[in-house]
Amino acid sequence: MASKHIAIIGAGRMGSALISGWLQSRSKPEISIIEPSPSEMVKAQADDYGLAINPAPKATDIVVVAVKPQAFEGAAVDIAKWIGPETLVLSIMAGIRIKTLRKLLGTERIVRAMPNTPGAIGWGVSVICAPEGLLKKNISDAARLLKPLGRVEGPIAEAHMPAVTGVSGSGPAYLFLLVEALAGAAEAEGLSADFSATLARDTIVGAAQLLYETGEDAGRLRKNVTSKGGTTEAALDILLRGDGMPSLIREAVRAAASRERALSSGK
Numbered sequence: 001m002a003s004k005h006i007a008i009i010g011a012g013r014m015g016s017a018l019i020s021g022w023l024q025s026r027s028k029p030e031i032s033i034i035e036p037s038p039s040e041m042v043k044a045q046a047d048d049y050g051l052a053i054n055p056a057p058k059a060t061d062i063v064v065v066a067v068k069p070q071a072f073e074g075a076a077v078d079i080a081k082w083i084g085p086e087t088l089v090l091s092i093m094a095g096i097r098i099k100t101l102r103k104l105l106g107t108e109r110i111v112r113a114m115p116n117t118p119g120a121i122g123w124g125v126s127v128i129c130a131p132e133g134l135l136k137k138n139i140s141d142a143a144r145l146l147k148p149l150g151r152v153e154g155p156i157a158e159a160h161m162p163a164v165t166g167v168s169g170s171g172p173a174y175l176f177l178l179v180e181a182l183a184g185a186a187e188a189e190g191l192s193a194d195f196s197a198t199l200a201r202d203t204i205v206g207a208a209q210l211l212y213e214t215g216e217d218a219g220r221l222r223k224n225v226t227s228k229g230g231t232t233e234a235a236l237d238i239l240l241r242g243d244g245m246p247s248l249i250r251e252a253v254r255a256a257a258s259r260e261r262a263l264s265s266g267k
Ligand SMILES: NC(=O)c1ccc[n+]([C@@H]2O[C@H](COP(=O)([O-])OP(=O)(O)OC[C@H]3O[C@@H](n4cnc5c(N)ncnc54)[C@H](OP(=O)(O)O)[C@@H]3O)[C@@H](O)[C@H]2O)c1
Pocket: 009, 010, 011, 012, 013, 014, 015, 034, 035, 036, 037, 066, 067, 068, 069, 071, 074, 075, 092, 093, 094, 095, 114, 115, 116, 117, 169, 170
């Protein structure tokens, strides 16, 4: 990516996570940031790395669209000013389909991706999809662009993107909620607020690391810490009562996927 010029449209939570990922990678692309209200962090990154904020548009190698889906239609005319015949467009917007991108941006060279926020530290997973017939080179360029953020999966069928959004796109928030809930439960059992927050966070981070480093199946790791008649079993009896937690997670992922589909149809 060293020789590529990337214009990133929208440097909010996800856009700035992408920028941080690129800046931490060895091959630093030339980056133009298009953002009406850049954060202090983005401004500092621009100063430190010589990135342009809101320069005049010109056809560029890659345009990454990271505005909210609801803002896309209004922004499309300005985004199109960055697109030439050779430009590859990478959209990370949830719920904006390839056919809509094609129509509003006037190009066929489009890759859609669903990254997630751990990408800011290189631990993300991004799933991509592309229109039939797109050059393999365009797909591998998009994958390479997402690589500093972590693993890249796909291309997959676009019809599966709502499910991906519900699992990996929104998934980090489910884990953060679990940390908050565990900390709250620790406090309710009489631990101090600070200690509860640290204990809950370190437990989730440690468990995730164990899952990653051992490569063991999550169900097996769970069974390993669940002895018959023990404390974990007592807790899991509550979480699995009436299929409680798995059914709640299924419902949550389905709601996220439905929301993605609703955004796709302009609701
Ligand atoms: N957050 C996630 O975990 C996640 C995961 C995967 C994908 N996504 C997708 O990533 C996209 C961005 O999400 P986000 O959470 O980063 O949203 P966000 O924090 O609101 O960032 C969007 C940024 O775009 C700016 N913007 C609005 N209109 C613009 C325009 N015309 N030109 C340039 N910039 C403009 C916004 O500025 P103002 O605030 O001033 O309007 C804001 O700073 C969304 O489409 C979302 O579906 C998010």
